[in-house]
Amino acid sequence: MKYVSYLGAAVCNLTRVIASCSEQLRRCSLAMKLTPLFLLVFALNTLAVNSLAQKVNIHANNTPLERVLREIRKQSGYDFLFREEYLSQFRPVTINVSQMEIGDLLPILFADQPFDYKVNEKLITLSPKRRAAGPLEVTAQTSVQGTVRDSLGNALAGVSVHIAGTNKGVVTDQAGRFSIADVQSGATLVFSSTGYQTREIVVGTQTTYDVVLSQVSQEIDEVIVVAYGTAKKRDFTGSVASISADNIKQQQAATISQALEGAVAGVQLNTESGQPGRDARIRVRGMGSINASNDPLIVVDGAVSNLPLSSLNPDDVESIVVSKDAAANSIYGSRAANGLILVTTKKGKLGKPKIGVDFRWGGVSQGVPDFEVIRDPATYYEYTWKGIYNYMRYIQGHTDEDARQYASSNLFTANGASNTGNGLGNYMAYRIPEGTTLIDPATGRIRSDAQLLYHDDWQDYFLKTAFRQEYNANVSGATENTDYFVSLGMLKNPSFVMGSDFDRHSARLNLNTKIAPWLKGGGNMSYSKTYTNEPQGYTGGTVNTNIFTFMNLFAPTYPIYAYDRDGNVIRDANGNPTFDLGTNQTYSPYGPTSRNAFNGYSPAVYFEKDLTENTNDYFSGRGYLEATFLKDFTLKADISVDNQYRQYRAYGNNESGTAARDYGGTIEGWWAKAMTINATQLLTWNKTFGQHNVDALFGHEFNKYRYDEMRGTKYRMFALDNPSMGNAVRVLSLNGQERENALEGYFSRFNYNFAGKYYFSASLRTDGSSYFRGNRWGTFWSLGGAYRIAEEAFIKDNIAWINDLRLRGSYGVQGNNGVPASTQYAWTNTYLLSGVGSITDAEFALAANTWGDPSITWESNQILDLGLDFRLWNRFYGTVDYFRRKTVDMLLAVSYPASAGRSGALQNVGKLLNTGLELELGVDIIRHENLHWSFNVNASRYRTKLLEIPDNMGSRDLDGGYLSGNYLRRAGTDYFNLYMYRYAGVDPETGLGMLYKRLNESDLANYPGHAAGDIVTTTVGSEATRFELGTATPDWVGGVSTNVRYKNFDIGVVASWQLGGKVVSRTYQNLVSQTIGRGVHVDMLNAWTPDNPNSNIPLRALGGTNFGVSPIGGGEGQYSDFSLFDADYFNLRTINLGYRLSPALARRLFLEGVRIYVAAENLFFVSAKKGLDPRQVVDGTTINPFNYPQTKAISLGLNISI
DSSP: OOOEEEEOSOHHHHHHHHHHHHHHHHHHHHHTTSOOOOEEEEEOSOOOOOSTTOEEEEEEEEEOHHHHHHHHHHHHOOEEEEEGGGGGGOOOEEEEEEEEEHHHHHHHHTTTSSEEEEEETTEEEEEEOOOOOOSOOOSOEEEEEEEEEETTSOBOOSOEEEETTSSOEEEOOTTSEEEEEEEETTOEEEEEOTTBOOEEEEOOSOOEEEEEEOBOOOTTTOEEEETTEEEEGGGOOSOEEEEEHHHHHHSOOSSGGGGGTTTSTTEEEEOOOOOTTOOOEEEESSOOOSSSOOOOEEEETTEEOOSOGGGSOGGGEEEEEEEOSHHHHGGGTTSOTTOEEEEEEOOOOBEEEEEEEEEEEEEEEESSOOOOBOOSHHHHHHHHHHHHHHIIIIISOOOHHHHHHHHHHTTTTOOTTTTOSOTTTTOOOEEOOTTOOSEETTTTEEOTTOEEOOOOOHHHHHBOOEEEEEEEEEEEEEOSSEEEEEEEEEEEEEOSBTTOEEEEEEEEEEEEEEEETTEEEEEEEEEEEEEEEOOTTTTSSOTTTOHHHHHHHBOTTSOSBOBOTTSOBOBOTTSOBOBOOSBSOSOOTTSOOBOSSSTTOOHHHHHHHOEEEEEEEEEEEEEEEEEEETTTEEEEEEEEEEEEEEEEEEEEOSSSSHHHHHHSOEEEEEEEEEEEEEEEEEEEEEEEETTEEEEEEEEEEEEEEEEEEEEEEEEEESSTTOOSGGGEEEEEEEEEEEEEEEEEEEEEEEEEEETTTEEEEEEEEEEEETTOSSSOEEEEEEEEEEEEGGGSHHHHTTOTTEEEEEEEEEEEEEEEOOOOGGGTTTTSOEEEEEEEEOSSSEEEEEEEEEOOOTTOOOEEEEEEEEEEEEEETTTEEEEEEEEEEEEEEEEEEEEOOGGGSSOEEEEEEEEEEEEEEEEEEEEEEEEOSSEEEEEEEEEEEEEEEEEEOOGGGSBGGGTTBEEETTEEEOTTEETTEEEEEOEEEEOTTTOOEEEEEEOOGGGGGGSTTOOTTOEEEESOGGGOOEEEEEEOSOSEEEEEEEEEEETTEEEEEEEEEEESOEEEBHHHHHHTSOOTTBOOBGGGGGOOBTTBTTOSSOOOOOOSGGGSOOTTSSGGGGGBGGGEEEOOEEEEEEEEEEEEOOHHHHHHTTOSEEEEEEEEEEEEEEESSTTOOGGGSSTTOOBOTTOOOOEEEEEEEEEEEO
16 A cells, blocks of 8 residues: 655654554555555654643634644644545634643534544544435435536635535535535535635525635735735734735736726826836835835845836736835835835646636727817917907007907918017918908908818827737646646737837746655746837927827917818829928918928828837746745745846938938937846744744845946938938947946844734844945834734624724834936946047046035835724725834935035935825625625825925025925925915906915005005016915825626726825916917817906917917916816726626536626726826826826727636
8 A cells, every 4th residue: 555644753653653554544444445545644743642631722714724733733642644635625724722622622623524533542533424314305306516616707626515404515626516416305505615605505406506605805814925925914014905816807907007006005106108018107105205216116926026017917917915014014124115016926726727818809099088179270260360369459459440450461470579470380271262361350250261171180190099909828737746837928009199009928937846845946937028119209208209299289270291272282202192391391372381389390200200119028037945844944045037138229210300300310229138136045933832923034135236238329311211220321329338236135024923812023134235335234124013902802702793803003114225327326426438539539538427425325214004904794894004104314416515516416314204094995795696796995195294404405585495396395394385376367357367476575665555475466477476385295095996796797897086186287388378379278268358357267369479478477377376286086997897608608618617808998087177187197296298198998808717
């Protein structure tokens, strides 16, 4: 016979146990007719025990029975004998007893197990429970079979299926199947499994049942990934939140960062660009630094990663854990002060190999509406006419008739202070009779007989509905000793914008294996290749090439193509249409056409002929070995390598545009590679002494990063449409850089748990960094504790509806070594190398560039967190957190005196305070066998206060503060304190815009009856006063989600929202600038007139300086609250509606499961102003003009498991 045994340290015990086993095997062999047996013997650390009166302490929560038996063996000395195949039938155990005798414990332990036990001296033998004889059969009997699945359609193995009131029952196999013979009609089948709602079904005439078990919410009991390991959430003293694979899969996010929107309290995303594949900027609990990094640390499968999240395939991800406080993060020392994002990829599960495939096909369009802009030529011509009329009538004082005649006669010439020039650029899109004007002076409308010759819609040209497709396939499985996961993925995600795409191809292999009883190892390898094609200037950087600028800021009278006098597109010699560049390409009866801005440019040319593309290759490899020794000790060593290779190419054509005009065409190439090596060694000790559990960790980590880059630009392209370096004949620039940094750390962590009621944790880490030469080493620490009030007898025995109630708190100090690459050598002086002359005869010189400060060191964060976790009626659950984060030794740019000859250097001279409150609430509204409905909401609120800045940074006039755009930075006030001119509305008599002014002593002569400090209005912008308008930071930011399952249908909805706060829109500023030839917001159509004196929009008066009268009277407009809006928004982030084929139908198709679904992303968005998207900024900063809007996608999907 073959025996399998796990032996303890004592040889004498081994001999005794084997002898006893042999005797038991002899008896079993006779009874089982010599059937081959596989035995598993637990024989660890024998203690002298002679009777069932031996007392033990067992505290288990959803713990494998095998582990509980080991613990009993450890405390009592009893051995357990059973067949090896019983392991797959063991059910997890939840039990909490102290000083209980073995004789009393065994009946409780095996009450819900499919085994009986027999005690023989110190050996306990297990055998399957015998079937009860049952009562006299007087009703019909039949065989019942079926399948048990979870709410997502996955087969559930190990589910207990028994007939109520009897011992007759079975356990489902790996495919979730069960079969019970001789079941009486009317009998009740009970289906139970740990973590799922127990379900009962009365047997009738039906013989096949497809049973769905609903999972019991375990928000507090779930096992989560934490720094350097795992922990039960209920036992963890830190503040964390997790997102499961199901939540990620419900969305169709191209990157993992997008899946965080609205999902976790305390996490805010900045989605400045809607470019597909671009990662959102993640902020965890607000802002902690001004000049150092505010990005969280990314850890993938236990290793720190510098690769972008967009390189990961979301379909490979098992969970995302957001770790937020010092108790959770301080063990990472200087790198996780801004939070920690722990990404865990999938691995195989015990059972037969599974194949999963997922296909998605859909359409992509614009997800956020544009600002409401005048887009038809007729309305724009009439708007321009009205502006000229108003200027002549109300500013210059002409009669109504004269003003009308002037506006009609000078529509194409009125411009500038003297009303000469060409505001509309002579662009005449209509044909009118000889000797007439386009606008009838009597009505101010387009003549009825005017014939429209051309109208190019820039939006129709550049925007489209694109086809998105995604394919994912994986194979996974596990045996007793090895698990594996292999995947392939392909995503083709074009944008709704012409020439904007994101493609990703990915592959992954995860493998873990048990090499020996005491040794296991494994690792993973992944590769992904991404290709991104981006429109030029898509975030508002270069307005001459930004298509969103052209679509909104251009007058609709400007065409895309060049037209002749009859309205026909002018074509080149090859028959291709020519583009209008604003330099007399289009005919006009009034003379040469020329725009009043952006002459010589057209994004249509750039999109047709230019090229901007990024290609990235990402490779990541991780491996580890883990050895267990001396029973309670584990030693683990792992190493990871991340590599990124980037190629960037930007081609400026040599036919038209800036590159053609200034350089005869350009080609820019950029090649970069980055490598991160991370090595970690961990020693852990875990020991239970009765009700005391101790978990200690000691570790060492080394991290090295290296970056190499070379870039160059050549010009004067020889041939057309050949975007290669070899096609350019002159070198415009050539440069490169190499940089590297390293970090080494030594750390430890100690966790203590008494009786599942009292918890204590502590961590200590010392890091050394190459960033701070004079202060290489920093020490960081944390203390945390938790008290599970629900375990107190006065609650457990008297308040049954409190399932869990826990208080926790932590305090710690973390560092921030996230110094930007441009300032990582801030501890030393830097020099600029320059040269002149030819290649063979060059002269070089070094010039001082920046001053360094060798005394600079880490920014430190002192972090306090207080939290409450609860679960009530086994239905309501939630978390409340208060946090306080104080940044000291903050790096600020300190100015030097002018006599120094240099601007200044970074120094540790600032302090910042960030405080906030987080709420997460959930409820299972309905839990029925055919209907399940859950609802979750989260909200967070935070404020950032500037505590301390150097005296020389501020101004005496601003009480020691300084101006930064629309903000006043001053010690003791909110960091995002708005400091702007206040718009006072419209003067009802003149129609001019007004601003508020605070009078000072010198003003009183002109304002009799007023005192210094009084507030008055003025129409002269230069006289206006700035005011503090409060914080731009939102009051609350959060998300809401709900999931409903009805029979085979399911729907999931995720939304994000924001309340309060302010945001400045530079786009809106541009659209109300009253400049002839520029785009105009429809608000301007409701401007002041004598017949509309109560309008809040100033007089439309096109004329005067800068082509018009500013709405608020001068250049102060960009700092006025005229363009300040509430930052409220609501975004319907995701809707996923699916239908699962019944298991019976799936089996007929030889499949394990099939789900068909429709997924929608960014389906609905609303904000305080149509076209405004507050998500494009974090912390209330100004939105750049004409940013890339977010994408809306609707897809049809098919998920198949085999």
